[in-house]
Amino acid sequence: MAGKGRNCVPRALRQKVRAGLWQETISRFGENSMAMVGFYVIAAVAIVAIFAPLISFHDPYEINLRQRLLLPSGAHILGTDAFGRDMLSRIIYGARISLLVGLIPSFISIGIGSAVGVTSGYLGGKIDFILMRVADIVIAFPSLLLAMVIMYTLGAGLSNIFIALSFVGWAEAARVVRSQVLSLREQGFVEAAKAMGVRRRAIMARHIFPNCLPSLVVLFTLKVPEFILAEASLSFLGVGAQPPVPSWGLLVSQGKEFIFSAPWVVAFPGGAIFLVALAFNFVGDGLREALDPYLKR
Amino acid sequence: MATVPVLIGVSILIFVMLNIIPGDPVAVMMKERISPDVVEKVKAQMGLDDPLIVRYFRFIGGALRGDFGMSYKLNRPVSRLIMQAFPNTLALALAAALVSWLIGIPAGVLSALKPNTIIDRAFMGFSVAGISMPIFWSALLMQYLFALKLGWLPVSGFYGAKYLLMPAVALGWSAAGTIARLSRSSLLDVMQKDYIRTARAKGLSEVRVVVYHALKNALLPVVTVMAIQVASFLSGAVITESVFGIPGLGRLAVDAIRTRDMPLLEGSVLFATFLVVMGNAMADILYSTLDPRIRYGR
Numbered sequence: 001m002a003g004k005g006r007n008c009v010p011r012a013l014r015q016k017v018r019a020g021l022w023q024e025t026i027s028r029f030g031e032n033s034m035a036m037v038g039f040y041v042i043a044a045v046a047i048v049a050i051f052a053p054l055i056s057f058h059d060p061y062e063i064n065l066r067q068r069l070l071l072p073s074g075a076h077i078l079g080t081d082a083f084g085r086d087m088l089s090r091i092i093y094g095a096r097i098s099l100l101v102g103l104i105p106s107f108i109s110i111g112i113g114s115a116v117g118v119t120s121g122y123l124g125g126k127i128d129f130i131l132m133r134v135a136d137i138v139i140a141f142p143s144l145l146l147a148m149v150i151m152y153t154l155g156a157g158l159s160n161i162f163i164a165l166s167f168v169g170w171a172e173a174a175r176v177v178r179s180q181v182l183s184l185r186e187q188g189f190v191e192a193a194k195a196m197g198v199r200r201r202a203i204m205a206r207h208i209f210p211n212c213l214p215s216l217v218v219l220f221t222l223k224v225p226e227f228i229l230a231e232a233s234l235s236f237l238g239v240g241a242q243p244p245v246p247s248w249g250l251l252v253s254q255g256k257e258f259i260f261s262a263p264w265v266v267a268f269p270g271g272a273i274f275l276v277a278l279a280f281n282f283v284g285d286g287l288r289e290a291l292d293p294y295l296k297r
Numbered sequence: 298m299a300t301v302p303v304l305i306g307v308s309i310l311i312f313v314m315l316n317i318i319p320g321d322p323v324a325v326m327m328k329e330r331i332s333p334d335v336v337e338k339v340k341a342q343m344g345l346d347d348p349l350i351v352r353y354f355r356f357i358g359g360a361l362r363g364d365f366g367m368s369y370k371l372n373r374p375v376s377r378l379i380m381q382a383f384p385n386t387l388a389l390a391l392a393a394a395l396v397s398w399l400i401g402i403p404a405g406v407l408s409a410l411k412p413n414t415i416i417d418r419a420f421m422g423f424s425v426a427g428i429s430m431p432i433f434w435s436a437l438l439m440q441y442l443f444a445l446k447l448g449w450l451p452v453s454g455f456y457g458a459k460y461l462l463m464p465a466v467a468l469g470w471s472a473a474g475t476i477a478r479l480s481r482s483s484l485l486d487v488m489q490k491d492y493i494r495t496a497r498a499k500g501l502s503e504v505r506v507v508v509y510h511a512l513k514n515a516l517l518p519v520v521t522v523m524a525i526q527v528a529s530f531l532s533g534a535v536i537t538e539s540v541f542g543i544p545g546l547g548r549l550a551v552d553a554i555r556t557r558d559m560p561l562l563e564g565s566v567l568f569a570t571f572l573v574v575m576g577n578a579m580a581d582i583l584y585s586t587l588d589p590r591i592r593y594g595r
Contacts, residue, residue: 034418034422133299133302133303133306134306136299136303136306137303137306137307137310138310140303140304140306140307140570140573140574140577141307141310141566141570141573142529142569142570142573144535144536145535145550145566145569145570146566148535148550148551148554148566149311149314149315149562149566150314151554152314152315152318152554152557152562153314153315153317153318225428225429229429229431232431232433233431233432233433233535233536236431236433236536237535237536237539237551237554238554238555239554249431249433252431252433252434252437253433256433256437256540259437259440259441260441260445263438263441266434266437266438266441267438270431270433270434270437270438271434273431273434274426274429274430274431274434277428277429277430277431278425278426278429280429281425281428281429282425285425
């Protein structure tokens, strides 16, 4: 993918070139207006999530049965749910869950995937064969069904979602990394490192892996929305986060019975999922285009 | 072909994940309190006392003959439940695929013909929106708008083509984005080729160049993805089926989880994954048939 030709450059120079690559990427990214909008949306949501207790006017768990399903108004900007809880506060606290559930499993699955991919691609042979067949099996599953089976085994709950999504996601990362490593290991700088007597593990960690980073960054930003949607789906189906946790998927699920009388209890939390997933997808696409200028003509 | 080993691996993974849970299936089946003696007897009868590996071979032996055991809760053969659900899911998957092609391909082609224009940006924004949309949300909003407010379509259930429209759009739109992006990048690629320049140099009209020379080649990878997509619809209709009350495979799996009906979950997930693996294999074959430059095997 990104910049194959610069690998035969001496190390000192290469570091300069690499700093240049990231700088260039950032400046190209900055010119992409959609990607920048996505970036600002994510930044705003992250700030809201971090400072949730300071921002929300109401306790997201406070039940008030006299104020059930209130229309959006001055006191409750986004209305209230079936238990009289303030929707805006619940959505603000839900942002914490969605961001964590997007970021942590993406990080874990890409971590595992890169370790597997680099090992598999660089060592080759039997290890490669076995690791890739295992990845094939995981990829063969429809991901939501596999996540559902894991949740069935581990039991519903937020912490198990991290495990389920990490397990579902690593195989794709492993494949992406492996295919890059296959071409990287034939390059001159790897030959040179080998000739200098650098150990195998050091070659994999310090020479091969850093060259996979650009595509891993893109994969990461595209995994986040996928996992946010997956968590929302699992919670919507009742096998993810459990009440009264204000997960966005769960909010929609709880609101769906009231959609005909109070559509806002479905519209707002679902809209939040949509907005954040959209923002991450724009950023991911922007990064991909910025890292690979030939992609867009 | 790697299809068979993958399927064996898939069956092992499902079986192990569902059979290592400490939860006692006999206790799940019987609601009232029963004496431990009876539990032991029933367990022995069902062969649940045997070691895991014996049970796996019994399971896979049955699965090969199309026997996935009895559902704990519904007390009917799992294979019959699956076969009842499958046609509904198939109808939904094909309808959704049709929607995604009808939206995705024209959007992708128009974007590629006018790259980096407003049209291109609008279509691509639209397709990213499709990918980012939680299906359960768009489905619920459609129900609100088209069933309740406008009264054009039935809210849910499955009694005919009319009932299929909203679910197909909900499911198909999310995939239209992928199709649109793929056809765009593929067509952009083809339009740079020498034979397109040759065709133009011959004096062919632009429409002829695009339709007869470019599209034929550009849509090859798209066709492959379509085949994979139908398979993923077959298994991925879980949410759509739940929201619209369609008695299909996905609903079966969700109900199985809700009632902790292990054989039903095992059977439906294995069957759905089987469909995906076969879909991928068929896509490979289709691709090599359509494109004579590609040959698999040695």
